[in-house]
Amino acid sequence: MPSDRWDVIVVGLGAMGSAALYQLSKRGVRVLGIDQFSPPHDRGSSHGDTRLTRLGVGEGAHYVPLAMRSHEIWRELEAASGEEILSETGGFFFSGEEQVSPVHGASDFITATIAAAEQFGIEHEVLDVEAMRSRFPQFKYYGKEVGYYEPRAGFVCPERAIDVQLRLAESQGATVWRNTPVTAVEPEDGSVRVVTDRGAQTATRVVLTAGAWISRFLEPQYSDRFAVYRQMLFWFDVDGSIDDFMPGRFPVYIRTDRTKDDVLYGFPAVDGPNGGIKIASEQYLAQCDPDRMDRDVSDEEVAQMHALASRFLRIGQCCQRATSCLFTVTPDGEFVIDFHPRHSELILASPCSGHGFKHSAAIGEMLAELAIDGETRFERGPFVFTQ
Ligand SMILES: Cc1cc2nc3c(=O)[nH]c(=O)nc-3n(C[C@H](O)[C@H](O)[C@H](O)COP(=O)(O)OP(=O)(O)OC[C@H]3O[C@@H](n4cnc5c(N)ncnc54)[C@H](O)[C@@H]3O)c2cc1C
Structure with a gap:
């Protein structure tokens, strides 16, 4: 040849x-x-160091076999390389006051997540607000949330x-x-x-x-x-003791809200006690060119993120670092x-x-x-x- x-x-x-x-x-x-x-x-x-993974995939049951198989392959890669790729920290996914909130095209994400978990026999718990408050007091609740907890969810590097x-x-x-x-x-x-x-x-x-x-x-x-949108990732200090946000005590999470731009998700303090916690939302307002986009995150964008996240989470004022990244989105x-x-x-x-x-x-x-x-x-x- x-x-x-x-x-x-x-x-x-x-x-x-x-x-x-x-x-x-x-x-x-x-x-x-x-x-x-x-x-x-x-x-x-x-x-950006981490990507959230979950097996009960609310975007559609057809994704579940892909997520399950990916977890198997990452374990295979870890065995072959000696590197840690997948951490199953547990994942907590909960809706805001209104149940219907789109995430990645899924109109009722939490209900669909629960249905996918039931269909595939994925270990999970459905939590009411009292159970959420007692299990995860790091978040702020407003009384009408519906929650889902999956022990095998976590993050990939x-x-x-x-x-x-x-x-x-x-x-x-x-x-x-x-x-x-x-x-x-x-x-x-x-x-x-x-x-x-x-x-x-x-x-x-x-x-x-x-x-x-x-x-x-x-x-x-x-x-x-294929529409391309600039996204941002932020690492904020927490308000109070970082111990409550360390892996083992704090899960990966998604908090849905009224609109898809108000979704908040994040990770435990994977960089240790001084690295802050990574949080993000999703932006679908303006498309961008991957070769010309502004890679820096402005002070105004940091302030906007702080305003959104502090409605749901005990974060501090200090943003240690921030970066931008690209979504490619189909209709x-x-x-x-x-x-x-x-x-x-x-x-x-x-x-x-x-x-x-x-x-x-x-x-x-x-x-x-x-x-x-x-x-x-x-x-x-x-x-x-x-x-
Ligand atoms: C901020 C952010 C958070 C996310 N969070 C999650 C999450 O928590 N969980 C999750 O499951 N998913 C998440 N995603 C989505 C996930 O990261 C993407 O689905 C995935 O990374 C897409 O991979 P890709 O291979 O398509 O693109 P990329 O990884 O970007 O790879 C495309 C590659 O093509 C190369 N390329 C392009 N043009 C050329 C060319 N002309 N010649 C040669 N090479 C070229 C580029 O250099 C690049 O290396 C997130 C995405 C972003 C941006």
């Missing part, structure tokens, strides 16, 4: 691309992974997961090109040409996992399927994992819409199956690229 001819090329090595590369290399195919930066990096959607999968992929024979922007992906008859400044490469199939940049490789009629909040509508050699994967990381390890497996076999064991119906 000539050196510029591959079975599969993976374009973009973030959460999804690194998982796909690992799974493809495990199956022994000739695979090249290319990224414009040196992953893990802080320019895309997969940085995104940078570590990417790094481990890339390292294992290389040790299994994959080739990785870092700091190599792909300038064109051109489907030809029965193959795909991938153009970089290191030359053009050809593959039988290409997996396109370019995150917030995916539209750049698609025809103009498809680009409005219905579902993922896109599908063959290109006109070129079956090209597989598109945009599993973000703000909730993709917890599924990424299994999505890598799904993408490897699609690239090699043309089909997958996972349900894919909701992820088709409809126009």
Whole structure:
């Protein structure tokens, strides 16, 4: 086989691309992974130390097998690498005063979470306000909340997961090109040409996992399927003793509210007693260009976050650090994992819409199956690229 001819090329090595590369290399195919930066990096959607994971997935029951399989794969990666990737700290998810509050396209997130847990036999408890107050006094309650607690929910370390999968992929024979922007992906008859400044490469199939940049490789009629929004992450001091916020005492959590912009979620004090707690909400007001967005978080944005979070949580005034990140969102909040509508050699994967990381390890497996076999064991119906 000539050196510029591959079975599969993976374009973009973030959460999804690194998982796909690992799974493809495990199956022994000739695979090249290319990224414009040196992953893990802080320019895309997969940085900021932690990503929340839960098995009762309120965004839809079709996501549950992906989250469950991802937990299994992360344990496999931990055994192979000696690195800690997944921490099951317990997860607490509760609604505000009004039950109906959309999260990632799910109109009644807590009810749907409970239903998914019941359907798949996932260990959980439904909590009333009294039980919530006594179990998690770190939050402020207003009397009408509905709560769900899942002991196996927790967080994944995104940078570590990417790094481990890339390292294992290389040790299994994959080739990785870092700091190599792909300038064109051109489907030809029965193959795909991938153009970089290191030359053009050809593959039988290409997996396109370019995150917030995916539209750049698609025809103009498809680009409005992927809206990119700037998000922010904040690490605040707490009000009172940090002991109450350490892992073991404090869970990962999501607190829904009246609108999707008022959702609050966060993590325990994973950086120890002096690192603060990471909190975030979601912004869908203004779309952005991933190459031109303002990466800095302003004082005004910190003040807005403090005002939102302090309604629900005992946080202090001091924001230790903040960073920005990118959501790529489809109109219905579902993922896109599908063959290109006109070129079956090209597989598109945009599993973000703000909730993709917890599924990424299994999505890598799904993408490897699609690239090699043309089909997958996972349900894919909701992820088709409809126009
Ligand atoms: C702030 C924030 C919080 C989140 N919280 C959660 C959470 O708690 N739980 C959860 O499950 N999910 C969460 N998500 C979503 C999750 O992180 C994303 O679904 C996931 O990271 C998307 O991965 P990706 O591989 O699609 O994109 P990325 O990881 O960004 O990877 C895309 C890669 O493609 C590369 N690329 C792009 N263009 C080119 C090119 N021309 N040439 C070469 N390479 C290219 C980029 O450099 C990048 O490395 C969150 C996302 C954000 C932004």
